Amino acid sequence: MPQTTLIIATRNAHKTKEIRQMAGDSYLVRDANDFHDFPQVEETGTTFLQNATLKAEAISSCVDGFVLSDDSGLEVDALDGAPGVWSSSFGGEEGNHTRNNHRLLDDMRQVPQDRRSARFVCVMVVACKGKARAHFRGSVEGRILLAPSGEEGFGYDPLFAPIGYEVSFAELGAEIKNQLSHRARALSAALEWLNNHAG
Numbered sequence: 230m231p232q233t234t235l236i237i238a239t240r241n242a243h244k245t246k247e248i249r250q251m252a253g254d255s256y257l258v259r260d261a262n263d264f265h266d267f268p269q270v271e272e273t274g275t276t277f278l279q280n281a282t283l284k285a286e287a288i289s290s291c292v293d294g295f296v297l298s299d300d301s302g303l304e305v306d307a308l309d310g311a312p313g314v315w316s317s318s319f320g321g322e323e324g325n326h327t328r329n330n331h332r333l334l335d336d337m338r339q340v341p342q343d344r345r346s347a348r349f350v351c352v353m354v355v356a357c358k359g360k361a362r363a364h365f366r367g368s369v370e371g372r373i374l375l376a377p378s379g380e381e382g383f384g385y386d387p388l389f390a391p392i393g394y395e396v397s398f399a400e401l402g403a404e405i406k407n408q409l410s411h412r413a414r415a416l417s418a419a420l421e422w423l424n425n426h427a428g
């Protein structure tokens with residue numbers, strides 16, 4: 230079966246793995262780790278859309294075809310939407326998930342069960358030749374658990390239980406997460422757009 234190449238403007242192997250699992254066999258999914266000459270993109274935006282646009286436009290100016298970016302994070306209502314776009318450095322060190330989860334639990338220590346609502350948000354931008362062409366937003370509602378549980382996934386997955394479930398994304402595993410996650414919802418809209426515009 231011929232495969233369509235889909236380049237993801239990320240160096241986060243966890244995001245790429247989930248996108249590869251969800252996109253299925255008709256896509257050859259690659260990311261910035263496969264291309265040594267791709268620039269390191271500074272995420273200077275203050276919204277998911279701004280950062281997703283920066284990444285997609287920068288990477289698509291270095292390669293032919295459509296590029297897809299993913300900017301995502303966790304919004305916690307009791308923390309006024311934090312950590313939001315700063316999710317990956319919330320604990321003080323970029324990409325340190327253990328520290329991020331410690332800080333989140335610390336900040337939530339006094340927050341009772343009925344005020345622990347939160348959502349994961351993902352904004353994806355499709356760009357071509359350095360210009361954004363379309364964007365898609367997905368989110369999943371849930372709540373922050375009192376303690377981490379589960380081994381799968383990445384980031385805040387051990388602390389986030391999606392609505393309708395008592396356990397975390399990390400405990401539910403990839404099959405269920407990939408059916409209802411913020412990333413799954415944004416990706417499904419992005420792939421539909423690409424099916425209609427690529428080729």
Ligand code: IMP
Pocket residue numbers: 241272299300301302303314316317324329349382383384385386410412
């Ligand atoms: P970005 O690379 O700026 O988009 O930051 C994404 C950060 O948001 C990650 O480093 C995680 O901390 C968090 N995040 C995004 N998506 C997920 C997810 O699916 N599970 C757990 N954490 C996530």
